Amino acid sequence: MSGTVKEVKSKEELDGLIKSGAPTFLHFWASWCDASKHMDQVFSHLSTDFPFSHFLRVEAEEQPEISEAYSVAAVPFFVFFKDGKVVDKLEGADPSNLANKVAKIAGSIKPGKPAAPASLGMAAGPAILEAVQELAKENGSSQVQLVETGLSSQLKARLQQLVNSHSVMLFMKGTPEAPCCGFSKKVVAILNAEGVKFGSFDILSDTEVREGLKKFSNWPTFPQLYCKGELLGGCDIAIAMHESGELKEVFRDHGISLTGSNEMKTGAEGQGGITESTGLSSALTSRLQSLINSSPVMLFMKGKPEEPKCGFSRKVVEILSQEKIEFQSFDILSDEEVRQGLKVYSNWSSYPQLYIKGELIGGSDIVLDMQKSGELNKVLVENGIKRKENLEDRLKNLIGSSSVMLFMKGTPDAPKCGFSSKVVNALREEGITFSSFDILTDEEVRQGLKTFSNWPTYPQLYYKGELVGGCDIILDLKNGGELKSTLSE
Numbered sequence: 168m169s170g171t172v173k174e175v176k177s178k179e180e181l182d183g184l185i186k187s188g189a190p191t192f193l194h195f196w197a198s199w200c201d202a203s204k205h206m207d208q209v210f211s212h213l214s215t216d217f218p219f220s221h222f223l224r225v226e227a228e229e230q231p232e233i234s235e236a237y238s239v240a241a242v243p244f245f246v247f248f249k250d251g252k253v254v255d256k257l258e259g260a261d262p263s264n265l266a267n268k269v270a271k272i273a274g275s276i277k278p279g280k281p282a283a284p285a286s287l288g289m290a291a292g293p294a295i296l297e298a299v300q301e302l303a304k305e306n307g308s309s310q311v312q313l314v315e316t317g318l319s320s321q322l323k324a325r326l327q328q329l330v331n332s333h334s335v336m337l338f339m340k341g342t343p344e345a346p347c348c349g350f351s352k353k354v355v356a357i358l359n360a361e362g363v364k365f366g367s368f369d370i371l372s373d374t375e376v377r378e379g380l381k382k383f384s385n386w387p388t389f390p391q392l393y394c395k396g397e398l399l400g401g402c403d404i405a406i407a408m409h410e411s412g413e414l415k416e417v418f419r420d421h422g423i424s425l426t427g428s429n430e431m432k433t434g435a436e437g438q439g440g441i442t443e444s445t446g447l448s449s450a451l452t453s454r455l456q457s458l459i460n461s462s463p464v465m466l467f468m469k470g471k472p473e474e475p476k477c478g479f480s481r482k483v484v485e486i487l488s489q490e491k492i493e494f495q496s497f498d499i500l501s502d503e504e505v506r507q508g509l510k511v512y513s514n515w516s517s518y519p520q521l522y523i524k525g526e527l528i529g530g531s532d533i534v535l536d537m538q539k540s541g542e543l544n545k546v547l548v549e550n551g552i553k554r555k556e557n558l559e560d561r562l563k564n565l566i567g568s569s570s571v572m573l574f575m576k577g578t579p580d581a582p583k584c585g586f587s588s589k590v591v592n593a594l595r596e597e598g599i600t601f602s603s604f605d606i607l608t609d610e611e612v613r614q615g616l617k618t619f620s621n622w623p624t625y626p627q628l629y630y631k632g633e634l635v636g637g638c639d640i641i642l643d644l645k646n647g648g649e650l651k652s653t654l655s656e
Contacts, residue, residue: 172207172214172222178232184221190273191221191248195239197228199516202260202371206243209262217273227478228517231469234478241479241532247272260374318382322375326383329376331396333366334423338380339390340371340533345514347371349527350402351390357409358392362425363418387540395421403549447508455505455512460525462495463552467509468519469500476500479531480519486538491554492547524550558615565612567632569602571654574616575626576607583607586638587626593645599654601628630654 172194175181185191194210196203207224214222227234227242237246237256245265247255249272257265318326330336335358341347343355347369358365370377370389381387384398392399394417399405408414418425447455459465464487470476472484476498487494499506499518510516513527521528523546528534537543547554566572571594577583579591583605594601606613606625617623620634628635635641635653644650 172211172224175223175225175230175233178230178236181223181225181233184223185248186251187221188250189219189221190217191223192269192272193223193225193237193246193248195225195227195234195237195242195244195246197226197242197517200242200371201369202374203243205372206260206262206265209265210245213266213269217269220269220273228469231477235481239478240482240535260372318379322379323383326376326379327396329368330383330393333364334395334421335363335365335418336393337365337367337390338370338376338393339367340369340529342369343367348389348529348533352527353402354390354392354405357405357414361409361415361418363423388537388542394418394423403545447511451504451508452512455509456525458497458505459522463524463550464492464494464547465522466494466496466519467499467505467522468496469498471498472496477518479517482531483519483521483534486534486543490538490543490547491557492552523547523552558611559619562612562616562619563632565604566629570631571599571601572629573601573603573626574606574612574629575603576605578605579603584625586624590626590628590638590641593641593650597645597651597654599651630656 173184175184175193181193192210192213194207196207198204210222210224214220225233227239227244237244237253241258243258243260245257245268246253247257247268254272255268257268329338337343337351337354337358339346339348339351339354341351343365346352346355355367368376370380377389380391384391386398386401388401390402390405392401392405399408399414399417405414408417415425458467466472466480466483466487468475468477468480468483470480472494475481475484484496497505499509506518509520513520515527515530517530519530521530521534528537528546534543537546573579573590573594575582575584575587575590577587579595579601582588582591591603604612606616613625616627620627622634622637624637626641627637628641630653635644641650644653
């Protein structure tokens with residue numbers, strides 16, 4: 168074995184290497200992801216420091232079978248093997264944690280010599296230390312914190328310095344020239360429209376800043392906009408303040424000069440800040456707009472929801488299913504014109520791409536982050552996207568829609584069977600207010616309620632969500648003088 172990283176081209180090849188039993192480290196990456204590129208530099212240095220282990224690289228989107236096998240939903244992502252078995256995983260750009268895990272699993276660097284010390288959270292060796300320091304330097308940090316301990320005084324000082332580095336400071340996904348999520352893109356457009364100069368920090372390039380700032384600001388999502396060191400809020404707050412004119416007032420109150428609008432030219436609203444000049448034909452642009460807006464929630468993916476062709480697409484489908492969201496999809500593998508054109512139109516180079524009400528949300532990693540933070544549900548609610556009810560939820564909601572609920576054939580004024588008519592008369596004679604549902608109008612409810620309540624006939628009467636019974640029981644209660652008291656307990 169030598170200190171190099173091997174590009175894996177098939178699952179068969181990977182399985183063969185893992186079966187050797189040697190410590191094996193697998194890096195899932197993507198060429199479009201800067202964090203992946205940074206971590207790959209660290210990974211390559213580690214392969215030199217630990218030449219008696221396998222260091223393997225997989226381009227996640229190009230090898231969907233392998234990505235799917237290890238449940239890869241975002242990059243960078245690492246899987247660690249020993250004796251042919253998975254012993255650990257790591258998600259995200261965390262060089263010190265990566266080095267620490269590799270050192271523990273790989274053991275000694277040379278036969279007969281002790282393993283590289285991992286007590287500092289970093290494998291020993293000047294090459295890897297230099298790589299991590301360079302990565303930290305690129306991310307704007309003068310020091311490397313080798314062991315994560317939450318918000319250390321060092322990290323707090325760094326965050327405070329970043330927050331105060333510009334009068335208006337935006338922590339976003341990507342850069343102002345190339346935002347990596349629709350929300351960051353919107354805030355950039357707003358700041359340009361306000362004509363204010365601002366600094367920015369790409370939180371995707373630095374996991375320490377990304378996670379630390381959430382605690383530092385007590386704000387779980389990005390982007391985050393600061394003015395003179397004070398948090399204003401995220402995308403929705405920036406939009407509301409911009410539309411009301413309050414944002415301009417805040418800037419002026421803090422002595423921040425506005426140079427006049429330098430808003431970037433954008434296409435029609437709902438295109439995620441797409442520049443008008445995309446180089447796409449008007450016919451293709453029109454087609455892409457039509458596809459994006461063909462459903463309130465639209466997913467451009469590899470494959471179909473019932474048969475995704477990559478792990479990233481599968482993950483977004485799973486998230487939308489977990490959130491009970493109805494959505495339409497388009498298989499970009501079936502149409503090369505759409506596949507290539509949408510990358511240009513959206514300024515987003517990979518798939519899947521999720522749109523809500525015509526607005527680009529992002530890919531699998533962003534959708535996953537939004538689900539974890541609750542931001543996805545918030546966006547859906549704000550856009551009037553209702554969750555899809557399954558039958559059980561629907562039945563529970565119907566039953567609970569009134570304190571006294573009667574499922575019957577027909578309506579109280581026009582019953583369609585004698586049993587339903589008798590129950591309606593009994594309730595009215597007792598002066599009981601009730602609501603009703605005509606089970607003849609909905610076969611799904613008619614059949615589903617039989618199973619749900621374990622009661623095979625109609626009518627069915629419920630009180631505060633609990634089944635009271637059918638016609639015979641209701642009449643018995645009435646004749647015994649107990650109906651009114653039963654329905655008012």
